[in-house]
Amino acid sequence: DAGITQSPRYKITETGRQVTLMCHQTWSHSYMFWYRQDLGHGLRLIYYSAAADITDKGEVPDGYVVSRSKTENFPLTLESATRSQTSVYFCASSDRRGSYEQYFGPGTRLTVT
């Protein structure tokens, strides 16, 4: 299912570097989300967006920045990566007219050394 894609799929970066994770969806869904998945914590919402140019913080937003200039793209930027941001990052999208089901991307495994 190529409806929602993430790039890169794997990334290794150094502490202090800026890194951007990309998310693209082809369904024109209004809502997009960024989660991180960590052992013992499950999925935690970082940021979400209700539409282009509308974003809001989730549960764990510190150290992350998002933008949404186009409906189909929702990049996540780590301004100065830290080891604690080593995680698997999932992007998801949702159609407001539906039943709030979210469709997930394949994930990006990020390692900060």
Next chain:
Amino acid sequence: AQRVTQPEKLLSVFKGAPVELKCNYSYSGSPELFWYVQYSRQRLQLLLRHISRESIKGFTADLNKGETSFHLKKPFAQEEDSAMYYCALSPLTQGGSEKLVFGKGTKLTVNP
């Protein structure tokens, strides 16, 4: 605040045995509840939602508002059911809320 609790991090059963993955939630209003599943090397996907009252891959889940639970059940587990299972809640508020609150997940292993 909304909260979803999955008390078991790991659950191991034998093929053909019944399986129940527990999920409890905390929310003062009327939530919509989901079970998501993540098979090995695959993306997270919706398994079922309480509002549909459907059975998917032999799994069912009943919302018990009195006990604030939404346990996932299957009478006869199969090896292909081995996966990570997440319970999730979406608060139904006026104007709608698209956010999901996830539990920490239960890793189910079905042994041959």
